[in-house]
Amino acid sequence: MSSFLNSSIGKKFLMSLSGLFLLSFLLVHLILNSFILFDNTGELFNQAAHFMAANPIIKVVEPVLAIGFILHILYAIILTLHNLTTRPVGYNKQKQAHASSWSSRNMFVLGLVVLTFLVIHVANFFWKIKFTGHELLEHGMVGEVENTYLLVTTFFIDWWWIVAVYVIGSVALGLHLYHSIWAAFQTLGLSNQLWRRRLNRFGLLVSILIAGGFAVIPLWVKISSLL
Amino acid sequence: MDLTLKVWRQDNAKAKGRFENYQIKNISPDSSFLEMIDELNEQLIQEDKEPVAFDHDCREGICGMCSLFINGRAHGPDEEITTCQLHMRKFKDGDTIVIEPWRANGFPVIKDLMVDRQAFDKILQSGGFISANTGNAPDANAIPIGKDKAEESMDAAACIGCGACVATCKNSSAMLFVSSKVSQLALLPQGKHEAVRRAKAMVDKMDELGFGHCTNTGACEVECPKGISLDHISRLNREFLLANLKP
Numbered sequence: 001m002s003s004f005l006n007s008s009i010g011k012k013f014l015m016s017l018s019g020l021f022l023l024s025f026l027l028v029h030l031i032l033n034s035f036i037l038f039d040n041t042g043e044l045f046n047q048a049a050h051f052m053a054a055n056p057i058i059k060v061v062e063p064v065l066a067i068g069f070i071l072h073i074l075y076a077i078i079l080t081l082h083n084l085t086t087r088p089v090g091y092n093k094q095k096q097a098h099a100s101s102w103s104s105r106n107m108f109v110l111g112l113v114v115l116t117f118l119v120i121h122v123a124n125f126f127w128k129i130k131f132t133g134h135e136l137l138e139h140g141m142v143g144e145v146e147n148t149y150l151l152v153t154t155f156f157i158d159w160w161w162i163v164a165v166y167v168i169g170s171v172a173l174g175l176h177l178y179h180s181i182w183a184a185f186q187t188l189g190l191s192n193q194l195w196r197r198r199l200n201r202f203g204l205l206v207s208i209l210i211a212g213g214f215a216v217i218p219l220w221v222k223i224s225s226l227l
Numbered sequence: 228m229d230l231t232l233k234v235w236r237q238d239n240a241k242a243k244g245r246f247e248n249y250q251i252k253n254i255s256p257d258s259s260f261l262e263m264i265d266e267l268n269e270q271l272i273q274e275d276k277e278p279v280a281f282d283h284d285c286r287e288g289i290c291g292m293c294s295l296f297i298n299g300r301a302h303g304p305d306e307e308i309t310t311c312q313l314h315m316r317k318f319k320d321g322d323t324i325v326i327e328p329w330r331a332n333g334f335p336v337i338k339d340l341m342v343d344r345q346a347f348d349k350i351l352q353s354g355g356f357i358s359a360n361t362g363n364a365p366d367a368n369a370i371p372i373g374k375d376k377a378e379e380s381m382d383a384a385a386c387i388g389c390g391a392c393v394a395t396c397k398n399s400s401a402m403l404f405v406s407s408k409v410s411q412l413a414l415l416p417q418g419k420h421e422a423v424r425r426a427k428a429m430v431d432k433m434d435e436l437g438f439g440h441c442t443n444t445g446a447c448e449v450e451c452p453k454g455i456s457l458d459h460i461s462r463l464n465r466e467f468l469l470a471n472l473k474p
């Protein structure tokens with residue numbers, strides 16, 4: 001097993017599985033967040049957030065998710081560091097744009113942007129909800145259900161730069177996913193001529209959905225507060 | 228055509244290299260790129276200078292010996308072509324052409340534009356034998372093989388081991404080469420027996436020789452003179468994963 005994980009394909013295998021796992025989490029996350037758009041009293045979103053926080057399944061999934069992130073990032077660093085050593089003398093002139101997409105060449109940079117965003121995002125909301133608490137959360141609490149909606153929307157309404165950070169984070173995530181959905185299947189050995197076309201189209205769709213979805217929520221909250 | 232050539236010169240594997248600029252005149256647009264370098268070398272010899280060392284052999288696009296990174300692309304500015312098949316009409320009068328050797332950890336420079344591609348031979352050797360009976364050639368169609376499989380195997384076998392995939396890849400990954408060698412056998416009944424062992428051995432060798440990890444950019448497929456498909460990399464991944472998951 002250790003020789004498998006030391007091999008180039010073994011490491012990629014872990015990146016691919018962890019990446020797909022993170023992607024499945026993102027989809028669930030986006031569906032819940034979209035409740036912010038559908039009910040501006042916030043009740044729907046608060047109920048959903050409460051359901052997730054109280055759910056025993058989620059309690060199990062949370063550490064698994066953390067492990068998924070750690071594995072993905074750890075192997076991203078190992079792979080990228082190794083790849084920095086494989087061309088000791090670089091080219092004087094190299095044309096790349098015609099042969100590969102910008103995303104595919106900048107996965108690590110895009111990953112770092114996503115990671116920076118994630119740290120800000122976790123500090124903004126998750127940390128407060130889970131650990132420190134916040135006065136806005138207790139505002140108008142209905143029984144056990146905290147006012148997560150108020151915390152989230154207040155943040156976006158009060159600070160333009162937070163909205164900007166969320167939009168940039170979403171776009172980086174979208175570009176990361178645009179390359180990686182087909183790539184993840186390719187790495188698992190599950191692609192061929194036909195499926196490559198399908199997976200690329202599917203990847204484009206999913207990355208637009210996810211990037212667009214996560215970007216639209218803060219923008220909508222901010223803009224609708226101005227109307 | 229009159230051209231300026233900016234050529235990588237390096238005395239030997241240990242020496243530090245440098246670019247030299249050369250002017251060359253009256254090149255026919257119909258000559259091949261290698262013929263143009265032949266003319267440059269004639270000129271250098273007449274000037275009592277050391278000619279530029281570069282690899283070439285068949286000059287008909289089948290041996291994979293010619294290399295060269297020309298104006299930022301492996302085998303220069305044409306599609307699915309080796310350098311010996313590249314013609315000067317792809318350039319304009321007055322152009323400056325940058326000519327560099329393949330750059331990769333696994334392909335050290337021997338001299339000027341020549342690189343050592345023995346790493347590919349070592350990977351092939353690590354793949355080992357196939358258990359086919361020796362003796363007379365078997366009767367045609369004695370082993371039934373579906374047309375799709377036969378074609379795909381032939382497509383993979385078109386790889387000429389030139390190394391453009393490694394030279395192009397931002398990670399210097401040899402996955403396209405290795406995958407074509409694994410595929411051409413894995414697709415046929417004759418190569419099936421050792422398919423699992425072969426995939427493992429060749430990938431291990433590839434890693435050991437300092438090639439990079441594939442990040443699926445797909446640049447190798449675009450620059451491969453034989454149009455070897457990324458599908459073969461997917462098959463290699465599959466073979467390798469199955470090889471490791473089987474006890």
Ligand code: HEM
Nearest residue numbers: 016019020022023076107108111112115180183184187442
């Ligand atoms: C929610 C966040 C993320 C998701 C959903 C995600 C998803 C994926 C997926 C599906 C792949 C494809 C794997 C493959 O090519 O086989 C991938 C590749 C990659 N990810 Fe992420 N990723 C995320 C965050 C990150 C972060 C934070 C980093 C690094 C700091 C990162 C770095 C990379 C790198 C470098 C690759 C390319 C690996 C390769 O092709 O070998 N990702 N990601």
Ligand code: SF4
Nearest residue numbers: 386387389390392451
């Ligand atoms: S896969 Fe293509 S580019 Fe790579 S060695 Fe074979 S023929 Fe050359």
Ligand code: FES
Nearest residue numbers: 284286291293311
């Ligand atoms: S010299 Fe043989 S392929 Fe170019």
